[in-house]
Amino acid sequence: MKPLELLEQSLQKRVLVELKGGHSFRGVLEAYDQHLNLILSHAEEVVGEQVTPHAGLTLLRGDSVVFISP
Amino acid sequence: MKPLELLEQSLQKRVLVELKGGHSFRGVLEAYDQHLNLILSHAEEVVGEQVTPHAGLTLLRGDSVVFISP
Amino acid sequence: MKPLELLEQSLQKRVLVELKGGHSFRGVLEAYDQHLNLILSHAEEVVGEQVTPHAGLTLLRGDSVVFISP
Amino acid sequence: MKPLELLEQSLQKRVLVELKGGHSFRGVLEAYDQHLNLILSHAEEVVGEQVTPHAGLTLLRGDSVVFISP
Amino acid sequence: MKPLELLEQSLQKRVLVELKGGHSFRGVLEAYDQHLNLILSHAEEVVGEQVTPHAGLTLLRGDSVVFISP
Amino acid sequence: MKPLELLEQSLQKRVLVELKGGHSFRGVLEAYDQHLNLILSHAEEVVGEQVTPHAGLTLLRGDSVVFISP
Amino acid sequence: MKPLELLEQSLQKRVLVELKGGHSFRGVLEAYDQHLNLILSHAEEVVGEQVTPHAGLTLLRGDSVVFISP
Known part of the structure; x- marks a missing residue:
């Protein structure tokens, strides 16, 4: 498995996304691209x-992502 | 759907844009490009x-964008 | 309209430019390039x-620009 | 040996990953790519x-990784 | 005029260069390249x-430059 | 000599590596690549x-390296 | 003269190198490359x-260099 395949498996599921600078988001992953841009x-x-x-x-914005977790 | 298609759908609608360094903007999205430069x-x-x-x-400037939300 | 076309329209007009690190400039836009380098x-x-x-x-230097506003 | 080959040898083993900004993770390495994106x-x-x-x-996200250790 | 042409005109003249991180320099511009490396x-x-x-x-180093002014 | 050739000469020798953000490591250099990724x-x-x-x-991770010293 | 030619002239001479994050080094320049990696x-x-x-x-590491001075 390649790391970005995890995002394919996470579509329509709840994720926690930590961003640079102290922001984090919880929500349902609706889309992603290879830059780790997420919706x-x-x-x-x-x-x-x-x-x-x-x-x-x-x-x-993918550039701001630190980690993505269920 | 790819993440940047969300911007196409958001044209002429109000968005909230968080930038690095603590700035954020509210306004009507008039234009964007693939670098996430926004007007x-x-x-x-x-x-x-x-x-x-x-x-x-x-x-x-797209490089400064952290997230974009309705 | 693409975002950088706004700069074409702003030539010879007063702009406010916010830079990373807390600097900002007001002045008349004389030139720009696709990296957002500005004069x-x-x-x-x-x-x-x-x-x-x-x-x-x-x-x-374009790399330092956060936003440009009239 | 090239540095990234160490990751191949570390698959299915416990690693410590230090990230920029003060986060660190311990866990079992399940996947990696050449950008140092890790699962x-x-x-x-x-x-x-x-x-x-x-x-x-x-x-x-590989871009956030500082070091990886057993 | 393109922004970097200003550097051509500034050769052998005094400039003020602001760098990231709070350093700034005054001096006579002797050389530049397209990365904004300056001497x-x-x-x-x-x-x-x-x-x-x-x-x-x-x-x-050009990467550290924020702005250049006479 | 090119700078990275120093790493070839440093293989199997003790080095001090300073990383961005205040971390530093001492250890024996086992491998490197052109991005300055080190083992x-x-x-x-x-x-x-x-x-x-x-x-x-x-x-x-090479991107985090500030300097490498014996 | 192009900026990096200054490095050629500085070989075997003492230089002061300021790095990002508050480190600086004095020493004799033994080698450099186009990324500003220095020995x-x-x-x-x-x-x-x-x-x-x-x-x-x-x-x-060149990426960390802010300025180089005799």
Whole structure:
């Protein structure tokens, strides 16, 4: 298995995405590309204790991704 | 769907764009390219509690984008 | 419209350019290239409350640009 | 031996991965690619004294990796 | 005019170069390349209030340049 | 001599490697590639006064290397 | 003259090299390449007031270089 194949298996599943600079997101993975650009639905932004829901679809820039976890 | 197609669907709609370094912008997405360079109209810059309206069109450099949300 | 076309339309007009690291400049856009390298005339550097005028033409490195606004 | 061959030898073994920004992970290396993108199973995130287990498979972005150790 | 042509016109003239991380230099521009690598003669390094003269020729790495001004 | 040839001469010898972000390692250089990815055996991680031995082989990502010294 | 030709002229001469993150080195330039990877002999690392001599040859990664001065 190559690392990016994990993203294929994670489509339509809930993921946790940690971004550079202290942001992280939870949501359902709707799409990805080879740069690790991601689209989440039902996204919640988590900064420390603060959770902010984002309506619609959120695009996360691959360059900012640190790790992706179920 | 590929992640950047979300931008095509977001044209002429309001988006929230988080940039590296603590800046974020709200505005109407007028244009984008594959580097995630973006143009917003009716842009408001948000730094903490402070909201600064920007007249005309604002160009955000793709390299600085962390995430884009409705 | 592609994002960089906005720069073509902004030639000879006043712009605000925010740079990484807290610098920003106001001035008249005299030239640009596809890396977002910019030349401003009548430039003023703004760091917090402090405004420093720069005589002649100022070259801003595209890699440092965060956003460009009228 | 080339450096990345060490990853081939580390498959299915426990590794410690230090990431930029103070995150580190312990887990079993399940996959890697030439960008140093990694997949860990049984991953535990370690930030200072705090250990957070991650169920399933965790994808670490190669660009964030500082070092990998047994 | 393209932005880098400004450097051609600035040869043998005094420039101010701001670098990432708080360093800046004043000196006479002796050479440049398309990466914005620069050579200054009669260079003075300015960090806050402190001015340090550098004898001979100083090479500034283009990747570190933020802006160049007369 | 080209800079990377120094690494060829340093194989099987003890080196000190300084990484971005304040980490440094001492160990025996076992392998390298042109990106400056390195493998050390008998590695010790040094952060300030604290020395942590790492068993087995440690892979240091070239992108994080600041300098390498005997 | 192109900027990197200065390095050719500086071979076997003493240079001061400022690196990102607050490190700087003094030493004799023994080799360089087009990425600004450098080898110094008789190197001394300078961090604030603290000077640490490095025996043998020290490899500085070009990507970390801010400026090079006699």
